[in-house]
Every structure is written in C-alpha cells, then in structure tokens.
Amino acid sequence: MHVPDGFINAPTSAVTGVVAAGAVAVSLRGARRELGGTSRAGEAERGGERTAPLAGLVAAFIFAVQMLNFPVAAGTSGHLLGGALAAILVGPYTGVLCVSVVLLMQGILFADGGLTALGVNITDMAIVTTVVAYAVFRGLVKVLPRTRRSVTVSSFVAALVSVPAAALAFTFLYWIGGTTDVAIGKVATAMIGVHVLIGIGEAVITALTVGAVVAVRPDLVHGARGLGPRLKLRVNGELVDAPSGNTPSGTTPSGTGPAPAPVAARSHRKVWITGLVASLVLAGFVSFYASANPDGLEKVASDKGIDEKAEEHASADSPLADYGVEDITDARVSGGLAGVIGVGVTVVAGSAVFWAVRRRRSDDASPSSTETTR
Amino acid sequence: MGTGHAHRLYRHGHSPVHGLPPHTKLAAAFAFVVVVVSTPREAMWAFGLYAVLLAAVAYAARVPASFLLKRLLIEVPFVAFAVLMPFVAEGERVGVLGMSLSVNGLWGAWNVLAKGTLGVAASVLLASTTELRALLLGLQRLRLPPLLVQIASFMIRYGDVIADEMRRMRIARESRGFEARGVRHWGVLAKSAGALFIRSYERGERVHLAMVSRGYAGSMPVIDEVTASRAQWSYALALPGAALVVCLLGWTL
Amino acid sequence: MTDPATGPVTGPVTGPVGDPVSDVPASLDVSGLAFAYPDGHQALFGVDFSVARGERVALLGPNGAGKTTLVLHLNGILTGGTGTVAVAGLPVDRRNMAEVRRRVGIVFQDPDDQLFMPTVREDVAFGPAAAGVKGAELEARVDRALELVGMADFKDRPPHHLSFGQRRRVAVATVLAMEPEILVLDEPSSNLDPASRRELADILRALDVTVLMVTHDLPYALELCSRALILSDGVIAADGPTAHLLADDELMRAHRLELPFGFDPRSVPARG
Secondary structure, rough: OOOOOEOHHHHHHHHHHHHHHHHHHHHHHHHHHHHHHHOOHHHHHHHHHHHHHHEEHHHHHHHHOOOEEEEOOOOOOEOOOOHHHHHHHHOOHHHHHHHHHHHHHHHHHOOOOOOOOHHHHHHHHHHHHHHHHHHHHHHHHHOOOOHHHHHHHHHHHHHHHHHHHOOOOOOOHHHHHHHHEOOHHHHHHHHHHHHHHHHHHHHHHHHHHHHHHHHOOOHHHHHHOOOOOEEEEEEEOEEEEOOOOOOOOOOOOOOOOOOOOOOOOOHHHHHHHHHHHHHHHHHHHHHHHOOOOOOOOHHHHHHHHOOOOOHHHHOOOOOOOOOOOOOOOOOOOOOHHHHHHHHHHHHHHHHHHHHHHHHHHHHHHHOOOOOOOO | OOOHHHHOOOOOOHHHHHHHHHHHHHHHHHHHHHHHOOOOOHHHHHHHHHHHHHHHHHHHOOOHHHHHHHHHHHHHHHHHHHHHHHHHEEEOOEEEOEEEHHHHHHHHHHHHHHHHHHHHHHHHHHHHOOOOHHHHHHHHOOOOOOHHHHHHHHHHHHHHHHHHHHHHHHHHHHHOOOOOHHHHHHHHHHHHHHHHHHHHHHHHHHHHHHHHOOOOOOOOOOOOOOOOOHHOOOOOOOOHHHHHHHHHHHHHO | OOHHEEEEEEEOOOOOOOOOOOOOOOOOOEEEEEEEEEOOOOEEEEEEEEEEOOOOEEEOOOOOOOHHHHHHHHEEEEEEEEEEEEEEEEOHHHHHHHHHHHHEEEEEEOOHHHHOOOOOOHHHHHHHHOOOOOHHHHHHHHHHHHHOOOOHOOOOOOOOHOOOHHHHHHHHHHOOOOOEEEEEEOOOOOOHHHHHHHHHHHHHHOOEEEEEEOOOOOOHHHOOOOOEEEEEOEEEEEEEEEEHHHHHHHHHHOOOOOOOOOOOOHHHOOOO
C-alpha cells in the first residue's frame, strides 16, 4: 500500500503530513511511557531512556519480519505487514513510531512510497492500522476471560480488522484527494475486498506470533501485561518483602519490567469499547460481504508478495524482491459503501479520543516504578 | 554506515553530488518532489524537463543509467495500477484501438506515472549518493525529532543483525528437515517470528543496559555535526530551483 | 606501565596501583547483596567481597550462579534488593549514579549489544561524550582507547564489518575511553578464536586498571588473575588465589567447575 508521489493531490498530502507529524509527536511521548516504565512527571526524561534502543530494535524486527515468507500455496507466499503485531506486542504508541520509522526509511532509502506521500503512508499504515488494532485488541481482552487463548483470539480479530480499516482510510483519502476521478465506490470495494482477504492472512500470522510470544514471555506482550505475584526475597533462609517502590525498573535483563498495567481503569469504559469493537467488526465484515469478489484470493497471493523460492537473497538484502504487487483495483461491483467508510472514519477518530483519555488516566494509575538510572 | 542494504543502495563515489552535506541533499530532493507534484499534469513537456534535470544530476553524480533504471522497478505495482485507471475512471471516453478509455483516466494514469517515476528517481539518486549514516545526520540536522532519528539509527544498526538471526533460524529449521510449504506450516514460522521478537526485544534491553552503563541519560551526545556553507546550499538547491521555474512556466503557459 | 587512557582517575584517592594501601578505599566493595527478579526468581542470596585497587580478580561460577546479575549491580543497573555496593568508596545509589557508571566500565558478553553506534569512532566516543567531554579532548580519548586495544586503524568502520574478536576489542575500548576505576568483563574470552583470545589477554595484562573478570574459562582466569572468587547459588563460595582454587578438586566439583581436559593448574607457571 506504499503510495507513490502524485497519487494523492498536494493539499491532501500536506494535511496528512501534518496529521502524521502530530501523531508521531504524540507517540514519541506515549512511547516513553510504554517503554520507560516510569510515569512520574519529574522523571519523564529518564523514562525515555529505554525508548530509543527498544523502539529501534522493534522497528528492526518489524522490518525483518516483513521479509519472513509465509507460503500460501503453489509457490506463492505472503508476509506480515506488522502494524497490528507491533501494536499488540509493544503498545500503540511504540507501534506507531516503529511502523512510521520503517516507512520513513523505506521511502528515503528504497524509494518505496513517495516522499510527498509520506504523510499519507504514515497516516494510513502506521496510525490507522496500529490504533485500530490496539483498540480492538484491548477491547476484546477486557471483555473476554483473562486467558492466553483470549489474547490470541483478540490478536486475530485485531489484525483482521486493522487491515481493511487501513484500506478504508486510504479510500477516504483517495476520495478527498485522489488525482484521478475513479468512482469512490469502486475504489472502496476493490480496496476493502482485497484487504479483508489480506487481513485474514495477517490475522492468522499475527495471532500465531502473539500466541508464540505469550507462551514464552507473556510479560513482553504489552497488551497482556498486568498480572504478576508479589515479589519476595529470601535472605539467609528468611523471606523478606522486596522494598516496595524499589523494584528494579524495566531495566532488568530478563525484561520483566514493571507492568504499567491499565488494570485500575476499566469498567465504565467497557460499554464504549464494546461499541467500538462492534462497529469495527461490522465495518470489516459488511464490506467483506458487500464486495464479494471471487477472484480476490489470487489477488491476495500476488498482493502479499510473490515469493522467489530463493529465500536467501530475499531475506536480508532484497527489499525489491519482497514488495509484491499491491493494490490492483479491479473495479467492479457498485458503490454504496459510503456508510461503511463513515463508520470507519468515526471509529478511527473515536479511537484516537479514546486513547487520549485512557492514557491520561492510566498515567495516574500506573504503579510508580523506580529509577535505577541515576 | 554499513548494513547489507548500504552495499546496494549507496554507490561510493567522490562526485560533487556525493560531497554535498546530507541535509542539503535531503532538502533538495524533497523540494524537488514537491515541485513536481504541484505541476499541472497537462504540461507534459515540464515533466520531460524534470527528467532532464534529474539526468543531469545523475550524470554529475556518476550514477549509471542502468543502476537508476533498475531501482525504478520498485514502482512496478503502481504502474499496474496506473494502467488500469483509463479503464475504470469516470467521465468522457475515447476509443483507442477498439477499447473505450476514459480521458480522465488517461490523464490520471499519466499523472501518477510521471510524478511517481520522478519521485522514485529523485529518492534513488539521494540514496545512491548519500551514506546511510550521513542521511541520519542530515535528518537530525533538518530537525527531525532526535528520538526518531535515534530509533531510525538503531533500526539500521540492528536491521542486519536481526535479519541474520532470522536467517540462522531458517537454517536451523531446514537443518532439521523442516521446510515450510503451505498454510499448515504457518504455526512453525510464526513461532520463529515470535522468537525473533523476543530476541529483538531482549537485545534492545541489553543495548539499553550497555548505553546506560556508559552514561546515557535520554539523549544522544552530539559527536558529529554536519554543516553546510551558503555555496553548498545554493548548489544543492539548484535542482529544485530549476524545477520551480519549470513548474511556474507550466502553470502560466 | 602507565597507561594514558586510565591515567588521571578522578577518584578520591590515588594510591600506588597494585599495592592496596589500607586508607585507599577498595575499588569495589560488595556486602550482603541479595536480589530477586520481579518474576520471583532469586539470583543473589547475600554476596560479600571486595576488590582492592589494581587487583585483577576472576569471578568464577557455573551457569546460572548469578554472575550476570551481580555484574549488573556493580553500576547500579539493578538495584532494589538488600545489601550495598560501593565503588572506590562511593556507594552505588541514585545520587551517585552518573559518577558510578563512569567509574565502573562493564564490557558485556555480546559486543553487538555494546557497539550500538554506526561507527567505531562514535561508539568509543559515546561514553565520554555523554559525560560531557567535547572536541579535541574527545578525539584524543577515542584515539588513546583505540590505540590501547590495537584498533586505531578501524576508527571509521561500522562495527558490523569487524570480526568478532575485533568487535570485542572495540567493546573494551568503548569502556576504556571512560577512564574507569574498575573494568568489569563479562565472559571476555567467549567465542574468540585462540589468537584473538591471546591478543585480548595481552591487552588486558597491559592495562593499568582494576579488573573483575566474570568467566568460566578457567585457564584464562588463571592466566590473567592471581585471585579468584567462586560464585555459586548466589553466594561467594570461595575466595583465594586462583591457582589454589583451581587445584582444589573437591571444591571445583562441588561448584560444577571443570578444567579442560589435560589442563593441570599446578603445572602452569605463575604470571602477573
């Protein structure tokens, strides 16, 4: 979905550029909290310490994992887009940052996605995907029983919804600022139809991957943090409570940082979350049925990257080999999806507000962790 | 900076273009693309002139045409999209070789093709004449938030390390007789991806420890500062400047 | 052997190196250190030891003995258990953290973790630059540190392009550039081929700093360190001359330490 230069008109590109810059700025602050493990105001600057290396490594992971080929059938294969995965594993802010950095580097280094279209690409693929995925994920995790399976199921749905949501957002942008006059219904249908199918692949892979991480290091899954027994120390055979408020901050080598768990803040927002989820799922599925595009499957295969059997050079150093044919609209079917687009846009906007509010509260609620760094 | 990517993207050289400070080149490339995008699509000759301008830069940078053209292939997916446009777009139609094509769609296709190609070519020239490390310094100089630059530089520093780990995991899988052939093998691959995430994250934590151990407290110490003289700026901005003239002509003619 | 990179240590005292004087605070003093990770796993159960200035001490122990956990306490990356750590008389706590981190130079096991900057030069400069060193002084420090490990010619190379042994040496240089009071090496000989291992040993022997070397490479410990500690099950199980400890078969067996086949510590001539 890397949009090139000249695809979306200049004003729209400029506006999305501003949106993207704003979102990245917000994420820079948010990511400090997600990764820093500190939340008290006076320690803000120290809380940010972990952000650069951790987000950098996660971005490198996203970049690498996009090259991991998942064979579909008959020589075709797909790969992960990674927005939903990033959101679930490291949280929405860090997710936005990582995907944005990946897009920025792809644009500058590989000319993949136009420089002037950077705003469009970031808005679409980094922000919408990540925020929608995380909103859906958190919503489901809260509603479902607290088990590992719920985490996996939620990841599946989150990833499934996030991809068509991004397609919707793209359609919306195209509707506003597309340089060619294609009926918006056609664009929407083609984009969403294809991307629901891509979303299914994305969902399976994301859910399996999150499942694999949860099985080994549940503490690393941002969306599933917040459970853990009280720490005890044994000194010379006696059990002693670890000095509270003095637990090692996130800097332990095993990565078991303190959980900035949003446990305290729940309940009365449940309704809202459920509503969001319902509308999102609806948006995804309605458009799926509305599109009913039979030859979509082949499209997904090609869309998700035609695999050169020789993975060797596809792996580390072949970004070219890896970008498959994407976004071929094969326009058919009618319009009438304006409603769905409306829902999508509302959901995206709603999620943004939701996030702002939620974050502010969990800030106050999150446990104070210590400071080992000065 | 040396990632595996750098070998192919960056062409080592000592041309005047290579020698320009990175932030001037970044600014020039960006300004050029902005100008191109703002040019009316009806002024077809303007795009020809832009191509000539880029060719002149490529010549000055001693980037061979074959290299440039090969890198342009990244655009192929959108060429496919552009080709479809005349068939699906609305409005007045013309008959070409027995096919009914939309005039608007033809213009749209031309628009995307011309602007997209020029944009890609500009980026390719930028990447092939600027070292990765310098690009990051340039971004920093252009006031990209430092944290973002740090994240990007860590991503580039460790991109290869992680891709390498991924490759080793694949070799380990294959050495034990596993070869992913279809959807039913996704579980195994996803486990690898999960393991890769854990390794990446833990490495991030170790890197953080190493940084903190050496006095890191949230901001990178400034070790290198790139600066540009007025002459270098004017040299770099010659490209978008010339393009701007073309663009203005395109609007008025 | 004065060594420019580690020359003017700004510690409280400068006693004759290698000759601990009673009023010179120990480079490192650990007492009663206990620690558990948040997941409940307890790694240290009350560790006591001290390293005098100028000493080279090996910290031996089987896998899982808590060696790495202990190392991370030495510069305050891990805190929050019980007990105290002091570096040249300066207690490791929140107020002193910046100074403690400058004084304790940890060389981690995987040089890829340690070398996080795009070029060797920037990486070596990172520590001193973070401490506020600038300009010519910074360049001089970088050059000195790289000189000491014999990597001066690789200044502008990306770490990624170096061999593993070279990366390990650069990792040592990154820490030396900070002019530390004590150098802490986590498994310095791991993954090195014999020649690199030898080169590193020569470099370490030529340095004029206190060294705490965490390892289970016993011959390497014997070669470089006259004194050794055995950390086992989160406590110091033995403390004495390396040769004596390695010759004590029962002690070695009790702590899952094994000498390489055919290696007899009694037959090795003592070295500085």
